[in-house]
Amino acid sequence: MLAALALWLRHGVLEAGLLPRDCTAADAPALACLFKQAFVHSFLDQRIGWVSLAAGVLAFVRASRGLAWAGWLCGVAGLVLYSYDPAAVGALLALLVLVRPHQQHGQGQGEAGEQPGDRLRVGRLA
Template identity: 75%
Template sequence: MRTNLSKYGVAGPVVAGVIVAAIALWLRHGLLEAGLLPRDCTLADAPAAACAFKTALVQSFLDQRLGWVSLVAGGLAFMLSCHRLAWAGWLTGVAGLVLYSYDPAAIGTLLALLVLVRAHDEDGQGKREPGEQPADRLRVGGLG
């Protein structure tokens, strides 16, 4: 059985997610944990640009900030069906999963992904009739 990811609108988010995950992994393991950034930025001879970058990177995941941004963006995208908020929730969530913010980022990422995949179906790719409800395709009758 062959899966066609582009048919279901999953290819774009998956490719973007893999790219963001690769960048986040490189930032985490290639720069931060490998010791390529200055360890002590309070020294007078510490490079200012590298210290500013390290401070911004650490502040992004301190107190799970990336995860909370993903959760808020994904939750709002789910409630409002906003495609742009869904992309923000998805990409910050993937980065948050790699950069130590996995608790809230996991929920925000899933909510955002639901909107991204669903939005593709509503753009004319699915076979929905006007006014049709999601349960109508299940062919489930009433309980009474």
């Protein structure tokens, strides 16, 4: 859904010329010029991609699902809006956090000293 919105904004609004070309003209609509300036500056110098990368790295380091969602959404938008390199890495790091099983606070994975295969109920081979 976000990718479709970003594609529509890129091709259907910005590149189609629906926004004013010259915002310095006296008769240019102020709200449309403000939107155009904010939209263009979001991907100028790959800013949205760098935001995705920063959020993805922080989400991966801190295991924060909120930051992971921010990194994923900015990454998807960045892939459409000219920020391919940092947005791809940020989106993938965020996706790694999002696909991890969600753990509740206060509940551990197991008891201390438990081995990863202990719950499989498979006897030792040796």
